[in-house]
């Protein structure tokens with residue numbers, strides 16, 4: 001029986017190194033193994049909403065330095081010992097039958113004697129900085145585009161934390177981040193139209209709305225607004241809230257990693273692609289760290 005406990009995390013504070021105790025080594029399929037530790041600075045890709053990719057880096061046990069090629073979520077059910085890793089995870093946070101932990105994926109065959117030993121965990125800092133820039137940029141793009149398109153609503157709908165009607169919440173179907181970039185996919189269908197959003201008018205004037213959003217993004221970056229990620233504890237499944245001190249303040253729940261101020265970004269710029277056959281608009285953002 002494994003002794004997997006809920007991982008204590010430190011990536012939400014921007015940390016990239018930690019010492020931790022190895023709790024389990026598990027076969028993860030495709031010639032990979034998952035090393036589970038009691039604490040970690042590694043950010044895992046979320047199984048339910050895989051927007052930010054998992055961290056890469058190194059795991060050092062004794063004098064062995066082993067590359068971590070991906071970071072995923074692992075769930076463990078103490079009642080029957082069932083373990084799920086990465087895409088197999090179906091339990092959702094708040095499910096008290098499962099323990100949620102972070103799995104460091106490696107391709108080197110682990111040594112069983114690792115369990116109980118101390119490991120040094122070191123995240124690839126360069127990759128993390130570019131992913132954090134993309135994640136912060138992606139949130140701000142949603143706020144900027146909401147504000148830029150607020151006039152296109154004919155009905156009341158949910159508003160974002162800054163008071164703009166929330167196009168992002170009403171139309172978003174998928175969000176993916178990469179190193180310094182992100183793609184948000186929006187469905188421009190009948191259901192959005194019924195909610196009161198005039199997407200035909202948006203598409204006709206798309207250059208204007210994008211320019212408005214890009215002006216807002218440039219002004220926020222120039223103002224070097226601070227960014228915080230606050231949470232009730234360091235437990236992996238604790239609720240965390242992202243907050244950016246632009247005016248009005250932008251705030252939303254978030255489990256990813258972020259820059260600590262917008263001055264760490266060179267710029268955030270968006271462009272749009274409209275896929276007529278799919279009735280989808282993609283907002284593609286470039287958010288590069290300095």
Ligand SMILES: [Zn+2]
Nearest residue numbers: 253254255256
């Ligand atoms: Zn987020």
